[in-house]
Amino acid sequence: MLVFAVSSMKDEFFTVLGSQQTGLxxxxxxxxxxxxxxxxxxxxxxxxxxxxxxxxxxVVCDAAGVVSASAALRIRGLExxxxxxxxxxxxxxxxxxxxSLMYIRLEIDxxxxxxxxxxxxxxxxxxxxxxxxxxDIARLFPGSDFLHVKCGFNRLADSIAKCDSVDxxxxxxxxxxxxxxxxxxxxxx
Numbered sequence: 001m002l003v004f005a006v007s008s009m010k011d012e013f014f015t016v017l018g019s020q021q022t023g024l025x026x027x028x029x030x031x032x033x034x035x036x037x038x039x040x041x042x043x044x045x046x047x048x049x050x051x052x053x054x055x056x057x058x059v060v061c062d063a064a065g066v067v068s069a070s071a072a073l074r075i076r077g078l079e080x081x082x083x084x085x086x087x088x089x090x091x092x093x094x095x096x097x098x099x100s101l102m103y104i105r106l107e108i109d110x111x112x113x114x115x116x117x118x119x120x121x122x123x124x125x126x127x128x129x130x131x132x133x134x135x136d137i138a139r140l141f142p143g144s145d146f147l148h149v150k151c152g153f154n155r156l157a158d159s160i161a162k163c164d165s166v167d168x169x170x171x172x173x174x175x176x177x178x179x180x181x182x183x184x185x186x187x188x189x
Contacts, residue, residue, distance in 0.1 A: 033063045038103040042149075043092035044157035045084035045110075052077055054084035056091045057160030059177070060099065070156070070173045070181070071095045072166040085110040086130050088161075089117060089146070093137040095172065104141050107149045114148045156181065 034040040040061050047054045058071040073091055078084050089108060096104050108114060116127065117134055125131070138144050151158075159181045160166075171178075 031065065033061075033065060034105040035103075036063050038063060038105055038143075039068060039096065039099075039101050041092045041096055041104055041106045042154050042157040043088040043106065043108050044154050044161050045081065045088040046158070046161040047078065047081040047084040049081075052079065054078050054081075054087060055161040055163075055166040056084070056088045057157040057162070057166075058088070058092045058095050059156045059160065060092075060095060060101070067176055068101075069095060069099055069175065070160055070177045071171060072160050072163055072178070073170045074166045074168050076168070082110070082112060083127060083130070085113040086116070086127055086134065088157075089113060090130065090134050090137070091170075093134060093141075094170075097137060097140065098172065102141065104144050105147060106144065107147045107154065109149055109151045109154045111148045114146050117146050 040063075042059045042061075044057050045054045046057075053074060053076050056071075056073045056075065058069075060068040060070070062068055071091070075084075075087060078087070085108060089106060092106055093104075096106075116125070116131055117138075120131075120135055138146075156177065160178060163178055163180055
């Protein structure tokens with residue numbers, strides 16, 4: 001029985017590996033494609049309070065689940081994980097801008113960040129300037145939306161943020177994931 005399970009996982013693993021260039025985990029539970037003509041941008045941040053640094057991960061997919069790009073960045077001088085999550089939204093929007101995308105759906109697993117951005121009104125929050133930067137770029141994308149997703153549905157963005165290759169210079173992989181990140185969502189979902 002155990003041999004069959006391992007063999008089945010191996011087959012799924014190689015099926016998923018092959019799907020990195022064609023389509024992401026389509027049909028698997030959890031990932032829902034954006035509307036036709038839209039791109040889905042998943043973002044995540046990994047924060048260290050000790051170093052006050054965050055690593056940011058971004059995955060951009062089209063409506064068919066094809067990876068348009070993935071990106072990573074490490075930043076310094078942050079005060080909280082919430083600030084890091086807001087920076088991941090900003091970085092995701094900057095990637096969309098660099099890719100000349102028009103219609104986007106941005107997903108993040110931090111509900112507080114989604115609520116802060118959706119509020120969009122002036123606030124006395126210490127993050128107001130960062131939220132304004134996000135809103136300024138978001139206005140360039142008609143019909144853009146910010147959605148909260150469960151942590152498990154953001155695994156690829158999280159995996160990219162945790163890559164050893166994340167540096168203090170923005171790195172973008174066009175039409176692929178980083179070579180040290182594998183799309184295992186089908187196996188683990």
